Amino acid sequence: MTFKQLEALYWVVQSGGFSQAAHKLHTSTSAVSKRVHELEAGFDLELFDRTQRTARLTEKGEQMFVLAKKLLEHRDAAIDQIGRPEVIERRVRIGVTEFTAMTWLHRLVDAIQRCYPKVIIEPDVDASGNLKDKLLADELDLVLVPDVYAEAHLRSHAVGAFSSVWMCKPGFVEADRSFRLHELASRRLLLQGSRSGAGTAHNSWMKSLGVQPTDVIIVNNLVAMMGLTMSGLGIGCMPEECLAPMVANGSLMVIPCTPAPPKMTYIAMYKGDQRSTLISSIVMLSQECCDFSRMFDISAPAAAEGAGSSSR
Numbered sequence: 001m002t003f004k005q006l007e008a009l010y011w012v013v014q015s016g017g018f019s020q021a022a023h024k025l026h027t028s029t030s031a032v033s034k035r036v037h038e039l040e041a042g043f044d045l046e047l048f049d050r051t052q053r054t055a056r057l058t059e060k061g062e063q064m065f066v067l068a069k070k071l072l073e074h075r076d077a078a079i080d081q082i083g084r085p086e087v088i089e090r091r092v093r094i095g096v097t098e099f100t101a102m103t104w105l106h107r108l109v110d111a112i113q114r115c116y117p118k119v120i121i122e123p124d125v126d127a128s129g130n131l132k133d134k135l136l137a138d139e140l141d142l143v144l145v146p147d148v149y150a151e152a153h154l155r156s157h158a159v160g161a162f163s164s165v166w167m168c169k170p171g172f173v174e175a176d177r178s179f180r181l182h183e184l185a186s187r188r189l190l191l192q193g194s195r196s197g198a199g200t201a202h203n204s205w206m207k208s209l210g211v212q213p214t215d216v217i218i219v220n221n222l223v224a225m226m227g228l229t230m231s232g233l234g235i236g237c238m239p240e241e242c243l244a245p246m247v248a249n250g251s252l253m254v255i256p257c258t259p260a261p262p263k264m265t266y267i268a269m270y271k272g273d274q275r276s277t278l279i280s281s282i283v284m285l286s287q288e289c290c291d292f293s294r295m296f297d298i299s300a301p302a303a304a305e306g307a308g309s310s311s312r
Contacts, residue, residue, distance in 0.1 A: 001042055003075060006068040008035035009047060012055050013065050039064070088278055089118040095131035095143035096123055097197065098222050100266070102296060103242060107289040112282060119278065127220065128197035135269065142279055144286060146197025147265045148204075156267040157283050160290030163263050164198070165240045166255040167247070169232040178256040181211050188215040188234035190225050198264060202237055205262050226252075237261055242295040266290065 011021035012032065022029040040047050047061035057065055092112075096105050101123070109121050124134065128145040135143045135154070150156045166184060173179070173187070185206070191213070192199030199220075206213070217234055219225040226243070229236035230251050246252045268283040 001039065002035075003072065005035045005039040005042075006071055008032045009039060009061075009065060010068045010072060012036065012048075013057060017055050088116050090278065091120045091122055092142065092278065092282065093122045093124060093140045094282070095134055095140040095145070096125055097128055097131070097145060098125055099198075099239065099292065100144050101125045102222065103294060104289050104291045107291070108282075108286055111285045111289050115281065115285065116278065127193075127195040128200075129195035132269070135271065138271075141276075142268060142270045142282060144266060144268055146201060147267045148197050148201050150267055150269065153272060154269050155272045156269040157287070159266050159268050159283070159286045160292060161263050161265045162242075162292035163240050164202075164237050164261040166235055166257050166261070167229055167238050167243065167252045168235045168255055169230055170250060170253040172232055172235065172253070173255060175253065178258060181206070181209060181257055181259060184235060184255065184257055185211045185213045186215075188217065189213045190217050190219050190228055190234040190236040192222075192225070193218045193220045196220060198237075201264060202261060209259070239292060241293040 007025060008021060011024045012018055015021050015024055018032050018036075019029045022032045025032065036047060043060075043064075045060045046058050047064055049056045049058050049061075094108075105123060109123070112119060112121055124131070124140060126134070128143075128149055131140065131143040131145055132149045134140045144159065147156070147158070166179075191202060194200055194203070199218075215234075217228070219228060219236075222238070225236045225238060226246075228234065229238065230246070235255065240254070243252060247254055268286050270279055270283075
């Protein structure tokens with residue numbers, strides 16, 4: 001049974017005759033007749049009552065026509081879905097960190113919905129380590145996390161990066177001077193925990209330099225860290241660009257420090273056995289949408305925003 005045979009049967013019935021079906025299929029009447037005969041021979045039955053002058057279906061022919069209609073509809077839907085990305089229907093579970101959710105997740109969701117209106121996005125906001133565990137457990141299709149979690153058996157693509165600086169409440173440390181890292185380590189530091197990508201990266205970085213903080217408060221929530229830092233509880237290592245408005249209005253103060261914290265690269269990561277065009281497209285959209293410069297969609301000054309847009 002072939003689609004050409006099913007098409008012949010379908011259009012003979014729909015158009016009311018063999019010659020009409022031939023016109024619809026841009027072929028000859030004998031070709032249509034041959035395809036119908038092949039279909040009948042394959043099932044050893046008669047589809048049309050040939051004692052009638054018109055193309056009238058037998059009982060088995062009626063059943064075959066209903067089946068042909070369904071199969072042709074499924075075929076057309078499959079072709080349409082492959083040829084037109086906007087008709088893809090599925091759920092995509094995307095794991096993101098709190099920082100991504102606070103900065104550019106809404107732009108990514110909007111971009112996906114513009115390209116794939118029928119795709120349902122299910123975001124999961126969690127710590128990087130937890131997101132990786134969920135990816136390995138097949139609870140997520142894609143995660144956007146710092147590259148400290150990259151592994152050889154997982155596919156990953158860089159999507160963006162940001163820089164962090166040490167910040168405190170104005171007056172918490174001496175202003176207008178630069179500190180060495182070991183000097184800051186003797187003060188109270190607010191750091192993220194081991195399940196956080198940023199926390200893992202910063203702790204490994206300080207350890208590699210032989211720096212061991214003596215007074216640390218673990219804060220696993222970035223908003224809480226901002227609040228605690230602004231209240232004067234300690235010195236926090238936080239993303240620089242998106243907090244520039246808070247530095248400008250005097251809520252926070254940047255502490256120049258040598259060496260500076262390492263730049264954090266974010267990756268889109270998914271299992272290597274996934275060969276999905278949709279996932280690949282979402283990765284590319286992530287690269288286009290990634291922008292850690294604005295938090296809670298607070299617009300930067302026009303000049304700064306224009307300069308930032310050219311580097312995205």
